[in-house]
Amino acid sequence: TQLLEQSPQFLSIQEGENLTVYCNSSSVFSSLQWYRQEPGEGPVLLVTVVTGGEVKKLKRLTFQFGDARKDSSLHITAAQPGDTGLYLCAGGGGTSYGKLTFGQGTILTVHP
Amino acid sequence: SAVISQKPSRDICQRGTSLTIQCQVDSQVTMMFWYRQQPGQSLTLIATANQGSEATYESGFVIDKFPISRPNLTFSTLTVSNMSPEDSSIYLCSVNRVYNEQFFGPGTRLTVL
Numbered sequence: 362t363q364l365l366e367q368s369p370q371f372l373s374i375q376e377g378e379n380l381t382v383y384c385n386s387s388s389v390f391s392s393l394q395w396y397r398q399e400p401g402e403g404p405v406l407l408v409t410v411v412t413g414g415e416v417k418k419l420k421r422l423t424f425q426f427g428d429a430r431k432d433s434s435l436h437i438t439a440a441q442p443g444d445t446g447l448y449l450c451a452g453g454g455g456t457s458y459g460k461l462t463f464g465q466g467t468i469l470t471v472h473p
Numbered sequence: 474s475a476v477i478s479q480k481p482s483r484d485i486c487q488r489g490t491s492l493t494i495q496c497q498v499d500s501q502v503t504m505m506f507w508y509r510q511q512p513g514q515s516l517t518l519i520a521t522a523n524q525g526s527e528a529t530y531e532s533g534f535v536i537d538k539f540p541i542s543r544p545n546l547t548f549s550t551l552t553v554s555n556m557s558p559e560d561s562s563i564y565l566c567s568v569n570r571v572y573n574e575q576f577f578g579p580g581t582r583l584t585v586l
Contacts, residue, residue: 367515392572402478403565404516404576411572449515452572459504459521461575466515 363388367464375472377439382467384450385432387455391434391454392460393426398447407435440471474561475500475568477578485584487554493552494581496566501546506575507539522530522549556585 366385374380384393392411396404408417409431410426417424421444423436437444447468452460476499477519486492496505504523519539520528528541542550553560561584567575 459569462517
């Protein structure tokens with residue numbers, strides 16, 4: 362069974378601060394996605410990383426995929442209240458074609 | 474990507490009744506997924522629905538409780554049967570694309586009294 366450990370579970374910060382969310386596993390994933398979800402909506406895909414060591418940037422968000430494709434991180438620079446939401450990492454691949462393994466989620470609150 | 478709609482968006486139901494949730498996709502897809510989510514928590518996969526075959530259920534979920542239909546490549550339904558308050562949750566459908574990316578519907582918020 363593949364597991365993804367996501368941390369921290371909760372983050373409460375002030376506007377302008379930086380933060381990092383981590384996802385770690387003992388399993389290798391062929392791809393890893395990050396989603397953001399706001400109340401009353403479904404998760405929205407932010408990024409997919411597929412290559413070990415890959416780094417992707419989306420404005421103030423930086424995503425890294427570990428060299429061994431077992432871990433990933435999401436770094437937000439100068440957080441804004443609009444970044445508030447539930448962040449989920451999810452790993453794909455392995456023996457369960459099409460299915461994703463989700464981390465436990467990180468609830469981020471950015472105070473103005 | 475894909476545009477996915479769900480009906481109803483929310484409902485309040487009585488214990489012992491059943492509710493059918495519909496999921497419509499704007500393009501043909503092979504695999505559709507049904508999830509359950511408590512507010513503020515991660516997603517739990519209920520089942521995978523492929524067109525033309527029976528749904529595959531995850532451990533802890535059974536067909537009698539969560540029957541699924543998949544009549545064509547753009548539509549699926551999930552029924553929550555004989556509901557109890559423990560079934561109160563958000564139910565989401567999704568479809569997958571390349572690199573295992575999944576795209577989600579807006580969810581159905583179910584409250585069972």
